[in-house]
Amino acid sequence: MSINREAYWEIRKELGVEITLVAVSKTKPVSTILALYSEGQRDFGENYVQELTEKQQQLPADVRWHFIGHLQSNKVKYIISFVYLIHGVDSLRLLKEIDRQAAKAGRVVDVLLQVHIAREETKYGFDAGELEQVMETVRGAADEWAHVRIRGLMGMASNTDDVSAVSAEFRGLKVLLDRWFPADGILSMGMSGDYQLAVKEGSTMVRIGSLLFGSRG
Template identity: 40%
Template sequence: MIAERLQAVEAEIEAAKKRRARVSKDASVTLIAVTKNHDVTAMREAIDAGIEEIGENRIQEAKEKFGTLERNVKWHLIGHLQTNKARVAVALFDLIHSVDSEHLARAIDKEAGKIGKRQDVLVQVNLAKEESKSGIYKEDLRSLLDVVDALPNLHLAGLMCIAPNYDDVEKCRPLFREMYEIFLKTKEIPFHDANIKYLSMGMSHDYAIAVEEGANLVRVGTAIFGPRQY
């Protein structure tokens, strides 16, 4: 069943790429399978069906799975990260999507330095200014980007956003469109060391629109695994 759902999601991503009007139809999209509240057996099934990148929201859950998965994949932290969990996050994750403050950036940099790692990170933007979501506001983005770029043990690789959970998913489109414009402008900034290549946006309910509007990382859980196991 997971393999069938995965095939359907991949087909929808390809269809969405063909519908692009403002973005290259050939630009690649990486699918991150979000495994929050799904067990290692389900994760293995998805990986064996072709998934190469997985996303986790919670540090403790990821830590427990990391030692028993027995599969070689790229690990993404897509949930909010508390500074006191930075040490574990740096040890586990290849890419941290959710840097949203200078305080957090410095904590990650410090822990990465301790183990001799350059930690790839994205800066999370709260474009809709939702109080319930993490992320820096658009008007404060540049200053945080400059901080992250200057930290020696961080490598700034792009941006992430989460759209509001609208009943009418088309309402996400203007936000994704604006986020893509911010992404393009960010790519033009003459950073010291950053390589702005990732725009992480889109989840199970809105990933097709996100792809149409320029996402190149999408974070999909329920559409692959079915309802979460609580």
């Protein structure tokens, strides 16, 4: 399995220095990840805890590991010592567990709150009202959340060819980001099929896999 170097550098050029490219390396072997690492890529995203922990032990220490899947509270302890950014925090319970495990590890862990912007009910995340409750809970008692730092928002658009609908979903998420993180919030939105739309609507971090590594078999 090889990487698409030409596509990688085209995307890097397109994104510039302001937008972070997270290479989605789930199911990809260590050798393939190393090939992209050798091109200068440092941010990699994984969806499964066991796969992430195994890869982390085999790859260079300066890799910035992003957990981008649905994280169960009982699995937090396995990645808390090294994870760079947790994208999909979708409940207050999970946020509390990240804070608790980070305290044990002596770390402050950066996270993004996942907002449900898609039409599919199968996708996770807060709605606007729930997001407000979480933000007010955390900001109202900052000393109780000393080991977790909410850096911004993450969302996944509907799986549709309707460009205007996808753009509207991304636009709505940007509105929420500007409300809660008006200065320097991270906005993780956009994947291989829609990252260009996401960038137009204000994304600061995109999660791309198949364009870099090819489709999963």
